[in-house]
Amino acid sequence: MQKIPFSLAQPGMILARDVIRADKPNGPPICGKGLVLTESLIERLANLEVQSITVHGNPLGIDGVKTLEEDLESLERRFRLVSDDPLAEKLKNVYRDYLVRTSGD
């Protein structure tokens, strides 16, 4: 999934997370995940001044689509000089958990 600026929203994209109003971050979602975007829905969200949405897939293709394995590999590479630092190790594990948790669409 990927979070994209709302200006790039296209009909057919599928919401991967609930859309929440930017001015009411703790308010109820305006539309729920799993919904397929349509022209009229995009227009309605635009009127509510939604700034960004999270959709399934990787429509922007930043750095291409990376697999979890590739992500974990570059994580290891970034942490390669501090493998003896217990605190850095903690941080690496937090990141690994994060990557694993968010990889599945």
Add this chain to the structure above:
Amino acid sequence: MRQMTDKRRITVFSTDQSLAANLDIRLQSRGYHVLVHSQIATLLGFAYTDPPDLIIIDLSSYDDDIRALIHSLKSDCYFNAIPVLGLVHGSEVESFPWDEFLLDDFVFLPIRYSELFTRISLSIKRIQRVFDNNPLTRLPGNTSVQNAIEDAIGKSLAVCYIDINHFKPYNDVYGFTHGDEVLRMLARIMFNAVKESGGGFAGHVGGDDFVFVVSIDRAESVCKTIIKNFDAISVDLFDDQEKSRGYFVSINRKGQEEKFPLLSIAIAVVPTNLPKIKHCGKVAEVAAELKKMAKKSEKSSFLIERRKQ
């Protein structure tokens, strides 16, 4: 602050390289520190960052950008004390649009340097002599404030008096350097708010008393802007502990320790088209009553006089 022993600094603007180089050498030989610019954007940026003592602008050719540059310097009270000297061709003296350029003085091209040097030193001296603005905030002082109020009477304007609540105890605990900083900040906030609302008068009566004059329909929004910005800035003058408990401790008039709320301001707004407002003294009298009421609040607040009689 800059040392008194520093050289006087002159900024030169010209797109004519040989003229600029000549000015540079001649002025330096007279002991001035010279900075030459050939681009308007950089000149203004530097003038704001590090204000010179005098600016010389080559007006042998001019455009809207130069006009706007001089205007923006002269419309900001922090910089309008910098004399601006224009260089104009002798043949253009009749046709030059003098009114459009806010110049303090001029010298003809080609330059007679003895004349230029004299005009430079006269300009600097003159500006020091006539500059009666408040030395702390550089805002117009009491005389200008009185004039502004008299001019306002009978028109659809509002005279607005600001003062800082609990300023004296603040000054007592934190010292006058910090107190002065608060006054400078309020001065700047008021000045910007008035200017950005579309213009008006902003003056400093003295101490923590300030006055601004704007049209009646803008008075309320300018008050709100000033209060919002003063509250944002003043909270940062206190340390974490004071911020979280919401008060500071100082000595009151009876010489006892007392808790005072963090700094806030009170603004009294007196419309000058009310029938009862006939002279300057009445404006001040009404304002004094209003301010007493505004000051009852522990937070920044403003009150507008609505009573016709």
Add this chain to the structure above:
Amino acid sequence: MEDFRNDFRNFILDTRTLPTLPGIVSKLNSLVENSKSSLQEMARLVSSDQVISARILRLANSPSYGFYRVSTISNAMILLGVDVVKSLILSSSIFEIMENSILGLWEHSLGAGVAANIIAKRLKLQECEEISTAALLHDIGKVIIRLKLEEEYEMLLRNNEEKGTASDLIERQNFGTDHAEVGGWLAQNWNLPEKLSVPIRFHHNVDETEIHQVKASVVHMADVLIRASGFSRGGDTCVPRIQPTAWNRLGLNDSILSEIVEELEDKLVDVKNFSMEIHATDDRQT
């Protein structure tokens, strides 16, 4: 070595302005030219650029105004006013040659500012805006070193990319000083308040400061987190050691860290999009 130190110090004394990305300057210029732009809009954009932020803070703290303690962009902009801010933006200079490393440095600084804000808010610290500003400015010394040494510095860093040695180490080996110290000098010379200059100076050694240690610790952690997320291209790509003093001082643990990472990764998507927008403007101009 001592020569290099003096060179940098003298260079800072002579430095009246610092260059930044053409993309951010053209974006700011179009905001400035639109008479309806508000101070808030300008503040948001200014807060994404370490160089313009530093220049605005320098001006607000300059002796000609007589304020001594302006440490946030929003306060600086309130005090300076729209017109002064506009002319300062219009007098911005840009990097003549855009290297990937410059964009990387810019992205890293922006990301660190975002990360510091998340950490400070999560830990319910006072003065969040000051902390984010300090993090935004933490690598400003690199801009100075880059400006003074140009290709030489670029080469040094490029040759080390494979090995991953931290830039501050390379700098100390070659110049006898590092970007934290140089940045600290700049901050002092520009009269920035200690709330900002101390975290800039000590973000690689929070042990050595007695004041503003919490702020320096947040900036250090923000620096580490942005490296850990692999967010910016070029420059330092390896995660540095986490300073135990910073970790302990902030009372961090796995679960707090996990929450911070979650929020950071979410925010970084927007930051990345913004950065791509800026980069696209740069491409169009060059």
